[in-house]
Amino acid sequence: MTQATKTGLSRRTLLTGAAAGVAASAFPAPMIWAQNIKDITLRQFGTGVSNLNEVAQKVKEELGFTLEMTALDSDAVTQRAATQPKSFDIADIEYWICKKIWPTGNLQAMDTSKIANYDKIVGIFRSGKLTPESTIAQGTAPHSVGFTSGPGGKDFVAEESGWMTLIPTIYNADTLGIRPDLIGRPIESWTELLNPEFKGKASILDISSIGIMDAAMVCEAMGEIAYGDKGNMTREEIDKTMAIFTEAKKAGQFRAFWKTFDESVNLMASGEVVIQSMWSPAITAVKSRGIPCVYQPLKEGYRSWGGGIGLSANLSGLALDAAYEYINWYLSGWVGGFLMRQGYYSAVPETSKDFMSENEWGYWFEGKPATDTITNPQGQPMAQAGDVRDGGSFHDRMGAVACWNAVMDENQYMVRKWNEFIAA
Amino acid sequence: MAALLKNRHLTGWLLASPLAAVLAFFLVLPILMIVVVSFWGATEFSIYPAFQFDNYHFLLTSPVTLQVFLNTFKYALVTWALTLGIGFTVAYFLAFHVRSQTWQIALFLLCTIPFWTSNIIRMISWIPFLGRNGLANSTLISWEVIDEPLEWLLFSDFSVILAFVHLYTLFMVVPIFNTMMRIDRSLIEAANDAGATGFQILTNVIIPLCKPGIMIGSIFVVTLVMGDFITVRFMSGSQSANVGRLISNDIALLQYPSAAATAVILLVTVLMVIGTLLRFVDIRKEL
Numbered sequence: 001m002t003q004a005t006k007t008g009l010s011r012r013t014l015l016t017g018a019a020a021g022v023a024a025s026a027f028p029a030p031m032i033w034a035q036n037i038k039d040i041t042l043r044q045f046g047t048g049v050s051n052l053n054e055v056a057q058k059v060k061e062e063l064g065f066t067l068e069m070t071a072l073d074s075d076a077v078t079q080r081a082a083t084q085p086k087s088f089d090i091a092d093i094e095y096w097i098c099k100k101i102w103p104t105g106n107l108q109a110m111d112t113s114k115i116a117n118y119d120k121i122v123g124i125f126r127s128g129k130l131t132p133e134s135t136i137a138q139g140t141a142p143h144s145v146g147f148t149s150g151p152g153g154k155d156f157v158a159e160e161s162g163w164m165t166l167i168p169t170i171y172n173a174d175t176l177g178i179r180p181d182l183i184g185r186p187i188e189s190w191t192e193l194l195n196p197e198f199k200g201k202a203s204i205l206d207i208s209s210i211g212i213m214d215a216a217m218v219c220e221a222m223g224e225i226a227y228g229d230k231g232n233m234t235r236e237e238i239d240k241t242m243a244i245f246t247e248a249k250k251a252g253q254f255r256a257f258w259k260t261f262d263e264s265v266n267l268m269a270s271g272e273v274v275i276q277s278m279w280s281p282a283i284t285a286v287k288s289r290g291i292p293c294v295y296q297p298l299k300e301g302y303r304s305w306g307g308g309i310g311l312s313a314n315l316s317g318l319a320l321d322a323a324y325e326y327i328n329w330y331l332s333g334w335v336g337g338f339l340m341r342q343g344y345y346s347a348v349p350e351t352s353k354d355f356m357s358e359n360e361w362g363y364w365f366e367g368k369p370a371t372d373t374i375t376n377p378q379g380q381p382m383a384q385a386g387d388v389r390d391g392g393s394f395h396d397r398m399g400a401v402a403c404w405n406a407v408m409d410e411n412q413y414m415v416r417k418w419n420e421f422i423a424a
Numbered sequence: 425m426a427a428l429l430k431n432r433h434l435t436g437w438l439l440a441s442p443l444a445a446v447l448a449f450f451l452v453l454p455i456l457m458i459v460v461v462s463f464w465g466a467t468e469f470s471i472y473p474a475f476q477f478d479n480y481h482f483l484l485t486s487p488v489t490l491q492v493f494l495n496t497f498k499y500a501l502v503t504w505a506l507t508l509g510i511g512f513t514v515a516y517f518l519a520f521h522v523r524s525q526t527w528q529i530a531l532f533l534l535c536t537i538p539f540w541t542s543n544i545i546r547m548i549s550w551i552p553f554l555g556r557n558g559l560a561n562s563t564l565i566s567w568e569v570i571d572e573p574l575e576w577l578l579f580s581d582f583s584v585i586l587a588f589v590h591l592y593t594l595f596m597v598v599p600i601f602n603t604m605m606r607i608d609r610s611l612i613e614a615a616n617d618a619g620a621t622g623f624q625i626l627t628n629v630i631i632p633l634c635k636p637g638i639m640i641g642s643i644f645v646v647t648l649v650m651g652d653f654i655t656v657r658f659m660s661g662s663q664s665a666n667v668g669r670l671i672s673n674d675i676a677l678l679q680y681p682s683a684a685a686t687a688v689i690l691l692v693t694v695l696m697v698i699g700t701l702l703r704f705v706d707i708r709k710e711l
Contacts, residue, residue, distance in 0.1 A: 078678065104470070266551075270556070272556050272579075412679075423669070
C-alpha cells in the first residue's frame with residue numbers, strides 16, 4: 001500500500017516537474033516566482049503618512065504577497081529601526097531618521113540597477129537639485145544621505161554610487177496651516193507664528209527634529225538670528241532659538257503642542273488654534289470636515305521632508321526579491337497617484353500621471369485651476385472647479401524649499417534644550 | 425521528611441518562597457536593572473554599559489529638573505487635597521447617611537461606573553467639553569455669565585488637575601469607605617450620649633478611626649499622580665511637564681540611561697513621600 005502510493009507520487013512529481021520545466025523554459029522565472037510568493041509576508045512599519053491599508057490591499061491583488069503595515073510616530077519609528085532590526089522587513093522612514101539609523105547597519109544598501117524607474121526619480125533624491133539651476137536647501141537634504149559606498153556600507157557618499165540607502169517614495173514641502181476664516185487677513189511670513197495677535201491660538205509640533213526647523217524658520221524670518229546652516233546649528237544658535245520660543249511660550253503664545261497627526265487636525269478643526277505647524281494631509285482632513293483651512297505658502301519658503309523605503313539587513317532570498325518587486329511596483333505609478341491625491345509628491349511623478357485624471361494631475365502637480373470637483377482617495381470632495389492648490393505647481397513648491405528636516409551634529413544638545421523648552 | 429515539614433521555620437520559609445520568588449523576579453530584578461542602566465551611556469541610537477555619573481550630573485544640575493519636580497509635587501498635593509475632601513465626603517455620606525445596606529451597595533457601585541471605560545477615554549472626553557468652543561464655554565456664554573470664552577479651562581493646570589481628580593477620587597473613596605464601615609456604631613452612640621456635637625464626633629471619633637483608610641487612599645493617589653505622564657501630556661496640550669513626561673520624552677528619543685536615572689530619582693522621591701506618610705499612621709497595626 002505504502003509502496004504503491006510512493007510510486008504514484010513520484011510519477012506525478014515527475015510529470016509536474018516536466019510540465020514546470022516546459023513552462024519555465026517558455027516564461028523564465030515568473031512561474032515559480034508566482035507560486036512561492038503567495039507565502040511571503042513582508043512586515044513594513046513607518047509613520048502614518050504612507051502606511052496605508054489601501055496600499056497593502058493593492059499589493060496583495062497585484063503582487064500576490066502579504067504586506068503587514070504598522071504605523072508609529074516618528075520617534076517610535078526611529079527607536080524601532082535602531083533597536084529591533086528583526087521586527088521588520090521594510091522600514092518606511094524619513095531621510096533624517098535614515099541619517100540616525102543607517103550607521104547601525106540595520107538596513108541594507110539597495111542596488112539601483114534593480115530599480116526599473118531609477119532614471120526617472122526626480123533630481124532632488126539623486127543630485128540634490130530639482131533642476132540643474134536649483135540651489136540645494138539647508139538641512140538633511142535627501143541626496144546627502146541617499147547613497148552609500150556599496151553593499152554593506154555604513155557611510156554616506158555624495159555621488160550617485162549605485163547603492164541607495166532608501167528608495168525615495170514620498171515627500172512634500174511643509175509650511176504653516178491657518179484658519180483664514182478666523183484670521184481674516186493675509187498671512188505671508190513665518191514670523192506670524194509668534195505674532196502676539198495670535199496669543200493663545202498658535203501651536204507648534206513637539207517632535208524635536210522637525211519642531212526646531214519650524215522654530216528656526218520663524219527666528220530667521222524675524223531677523224533675530226542669522227543661521228550659518230539651519231540644518232546644522234551651533235549650540236549658540238540652538239540656545240538663541242529656544243530662548244525666543246521659551247519666552248513666547250511663557251507669554252502664553254501657544255495653545256498646545258501636538259505630537260500626532262490627529263492632534264493637529266483636532267486643534268485646527270475645533271478652532272483652539274488658528275495658526276500652527278501642520279502637515280499637508282492634516283489640512284485635507286480639516287477641509288473635508290467643511291472647515292476652511294489653508295496651507296499657507298510663505299515668502300521665506302518651505303520646510304521640506306522626504307521619506308523612503310529601506311530594507312532590513314535581515315532580508316534575503318525570495319523575500320528580498322519580493323521586496324525589490326514591491327519597490328518597483330511602488331514607483332510604477334499607482335501608489336504615486338494615490339499619494340498625490342492627498343497632496344504629497346511621488347518620487348517618480350511621471351509614472352503617476354497615468355493613474356490620475358487630467359484634472360487631478362493639473363490641480364495637484366501643475367498648479368492649474370481645477371476643471372471639476374477634486375476628491376480625496378476616499379471620494380470626499382476637497383476642492384471645487386476653479387480652485388487652485390495652495391502654493392501652486394510642483395516646481396513652485398519644491399523649488400522654494402528653504403530647508404529640509406534635519407539631524408544636527410549637536411542633536412543630543414538640541415534634544416535636551418527642546419525638552420527644556422517643553423518643560424519650561 | 426515528615427519531621428522536616430513539621431519544622432516550623434522551614435515550612436514558614438517554604439510558604440513564603442513562591443511570593444518572594446515572584447517579587448524578586450518581577451519587582452526587584454527590574455528595579456535593579458533600571459538602577460544599573462541609569463549609570464550607562466547613550467549615543468544617538470544605542471546604549472553602552474559604563475559606570476558614569478553623567479546622567480545624574482545633568483539631571484541634578486539642570487534647572488528644569490527642579491522646576492519639573494516642583495510641578496509634579498504641586499499636582500500631587502493639589503490633587504491629594506481635592507480627592508481627600510471629595511472622597512471623604514462621599515464615603516461619609518455612603519457610610520453614615522445611607523441607612524439601608526442595599527442602597528449603600530447600589531450607590532457604591534454607581535461610583536465605579538466610570539471605571540467601566542478606559543482611563544484615557546475618560547480623560548480625553550474632557551477635551552471637547554472644556555475647549556474654547558466647547559460645551560462648558562458655550563453654555564456659560566449663552567447664560568451670559570461670561571462674554572469671552574474662558575481660555576484657562578483647557579490646556580492648563582486647571583484641566584490637568586480636574587482630570588486627575590476625576591480619575592483618582594474613587595481610589596480615595598474605597599479605602600475610606602471601607603474603614604468607616606468597620607467603625608463600631610456604639611462608639612458614635614457613646615460619644616452622642618456623652619454630649620459630643622456632630623462636629624466633635626467627626627473630629628474626635630470618625631477621622632482618627634479612618635486614618636488607615638485615608639492613608640491608603642493617599643498613597644494610591646500620590647503614587648498615581650506622581651507617576652503619571654499621559655494625563656499631563658493630553659490635558660495640558662503638552663505645555664506642562666511632570667517627571668513622568670521627562671522620562672517618556674527620554675525614552676522616545678532613545679535616551680534610556682537618562683530615563684532610568686530620572687526614574688531612579690522619582691522612585692526615591694516617591695518612597696520618601698510614602699515613608700513620611702507612613703510615619704503618621706501604622707497601617708499594619710490599624711488594619
